[in-house]
Amino acid sequence: MNAMKKMEVKLKLFHLILSLLLLVLCFEARSQKMTEVFIPIGKSPGASGKTTKMGKVESVKKQDYSVTMTLDDQTKATIKIEKSTAIYLDKSIQKQPNTRGKWEDIKPGLLMEANYSNINKSTCEWIKVQVK
């Protein structure tokens, strides 16, 4: 095997390890807290207002699974939704139990809270959408 091939194999191995690591991190980010779904928007202990951003959904881009929202201070924030991002529907206004949601449930005009993982800071761990 020449040096180029060796380098290629090493690179592939590196990519494989990196993918596995990211997979583990995704699981770790989602690792717990299944009771989170029942916590109303803006009330997550130690997370709301600290590691979360909250605002009204301005636009939803299906092409790259991103959501732009307007925050309280009128600035805009774009949230990238990953496969590992949990979507929770806050149905407290409807007096219904909260449930897990889907990408399609995120609609302009709805109040949304996005939480970033403590472990992988650029990954959105969960979002909550207040359903009217």
Added chain:
Amino acid sequence: MPQPQDKVVALGRDLFFNETFSGNGRTCGTCHRAENNFTIDPTFIATLPDNDPLFVVEFTPALKKNFENPRLLREFGLITENLNGFNDLDSNFTLRGVPHTLGLSNSVNSPAGPHTGWSGDGAPGDATLRSFATGAVIQHFTKTLNRMAGIDFRLPTDKELDALEAFQLSLGLHKDLQLPLQLKSPVAFRGQAIFNDPATGKCGICHFNAGANADPAFFKDGGNLNFNTGVEDLPDQPAHLTSEFDPPDDGFGFPGDGTFNVPPLVEAADTGPFFHNNSVSTIEGAVAFYDGEAFNNSSAAKTLAKLTGSQIELDATQIVAIAAFLRVINALENIRQSQQLLNSFISREILGNTEFEKLVQQAVEEIHDATNDLRSGGLHPKAVDHLQKALRHIEKRGGEKSARDALLELDNAREDMIEFNRTK
């Protein structure tokens, strides 16, 4: 570190034992009983009246299905947890024992970050011990399975979360032991040596100083870690011997990685049954687990073999010796706690909360625990005699004098077990 006499701790204590958060009647203390080392076991459960909130599933129609398994709760002390979500309550749940809440200050603040609950992933929000109470209210306090905040329960406020955290951090040892201790029982002393020996017991590698943290000599940053020790692979687990449905528990994360959190061992001897599924009822059995097939085929055993060059192999005398060591350190901790409680009673340091009057009774429970730890292991009969004398002093209900006489006997018991310098 929060001290028992701190005001925030007193508030946390009241909340822990009395606050139902407008739910089904349960409090944190329903499962984490002060009189039973902040946990529950089948023997203790059998002493509770049928209307105890622990059995809320038996008298609340809205919780009849998929909230708890009443038989497994009563017979084996197993509680239902929906750690992998609430979408399929019929089959997606785990049954776990109740971990005690002693010595948390040594593990939740470890370099490995906050690990709460049996699999280390028990808290919502920021995953800290402070947030744990919010998840517990949602899981265990709800009036219905809708789990709607403001209707089925109320969420703890920030002030309440602060107080509950402070109270929990005040419990048990605030600093891990520094092994080896100068134990006087030759069996317990030998058990300690085997426990710490990386060539035989290897226990101290994951339970450094008999705590919940790993030995930094083997795991670079130490701290409170998770391992897959193969407990799920144990044959003939008690709950499996019934006809009740007990799905496999995949441990940390979703989907789970099969690992569970390392608990501290100082309070182990009187907080059985052992492991996340209450599968082993005696401390000797829990030690023997590490000499069995289930453990030795596990990923944790393979890691251990890599680190030390061999697997764990223990003979009966060694198993009993390690258990004797654990019994003795637990009894010593019981004595320390009972002395702390009696001193608080004498100095009335803990004021203005409804739990104050229970301090002496809690001290009595601790002395009973120390007695049981030693008696059941055939250890330190003289110390047991001193413990009985301490109890008799307290029974005289002579207030401060009785408490002081009891403290003296507790020192005598301690002196029979370990080399130490009396402070007075």
